[in-house]
Amino acid sequence: MDLDPQLAALRPLGGFFALRTAAPTARQAPRPLPTLAEAYAAASPDGDGHPLTFRVRKVARALRAPETRIAASVAQQGLAARLWSVALGCAALYGELPDLDPRLLLWDPDGSAPDDLWLTEVRARPADAATLADSVLHAHLEPLAEALRTRHRLAPGLLRGNAASALAGAARQLDQWARVHGRTDVRARSRALTAELLAHPLLAATGTLTGTAFRRRSCCLYYRLPGAGVCGDCCFVRPPRSSPRAPSG
Template sequence: MSDAPPPDYGRLAAVGPYFALDAAAPGQDPPPDFRPLRELYAPGPDGPLAHRVREVGRRLGAAEPRVAASVLHLGLAARFCSVGLGAAALLGEVPDLGPDRAWVRVPGQGPIDLWLPYRPAPADRAPLAERFRRAVVEGWLADLAAAVRSVVPLADGLLRGNAASALAGALRVLEAHPAAGAARTLVAEVLGRPPLAGTGTLTGTPAGTAFRRTSCCLYYRVGPRAGVCGDCCFTRPPQSR
């Protein structure tokens, strides 16, 4: 274990609410109303995640559970990607947000709140990009995808596309900060390797980094006025057959 002081996760909140992460001091208990992330991922139609899918569908007016599940997955993926990319680029560290480690509070609106108990970080001499890929892509995002699929079956390509879109979205926010170069390098490395290779194209433009995914998150199926997302593989909503 390392005796170094814990990273200053308070710096992440300055980027935006999706990047915020609360971490405990030694001996500190979880804040009120927080529950282990594992509980949110409980499978079954009566679990918290299934309830959240139904709530998202109600708010969107989406009749198809898979549409609500995809939108929920994309929002949660954006939360994890923002914390992971922000911590890696700004602090040079990747927090441990696994389902047996992180605690979560689900507010009525907005991104979920995340809290970590105190634990000295184990020494890891792997390059930052490799640590980021293992933790965020092979860890958090894989756990999230499995949890969502246990509630509503979704195509693997759609879930991987959502993950890539979430990473690109976090990168766009960080481009206004000094850590933009480090964030761009990390995202390009992750998108160039399995399991996210082939999920989209990352390009530089005068306005910043652009991303075009090779899949669709199904948001256009919310209703006739929903349209398509800015990074969608479609330029206009597909016509129903």
């Protein structure tokens, strides 16, 4: 199946997979939206007008985070999940990948999935694991991690763990959909690509994949939120009672 201009096959998979492919209307985005390339660009750490700073502060308020680095970790993992979902979903369903160049993706830092991203042009690329790694890991998650690390005290291993966890989560949801709908072809492609991507040098030491279950070696810091427990793939089985810093992986 070739890519269609609306990427309509992604919509039944849910909000994290859906991607708008037309410029937002004034009602959808009353103000000009930055590209993800602009969001990853360097800016003053105190500049609330910067899209990444705005997003982290928005997440911090919503979660009542006692430390901004917790919100930064959660925000990074959320964006990673969006990007992996789109990329893996297209690769498994279409056998092609849209060009996800950060300059082509508009981002609403005040939005939520699936209303936060717009792809301004659909251009087909191969759907092999190397292209997915280039399109998501290198083009997005590396500059995103660098931008966050200049503003917040986040260990590289934590951010790599978040990237792997987001990939595994997208793969698990896609696998469940494929099983329900009898799409053995989609299931096989998704599993093969996920295993190959998790063997990438940037992700290989982040955790263990067993079937579709992933156990990471680092913690995203979510347990530090008021009333929160641990995530399903966390390295901890229960929230630490006292820990000055979570392991970085």
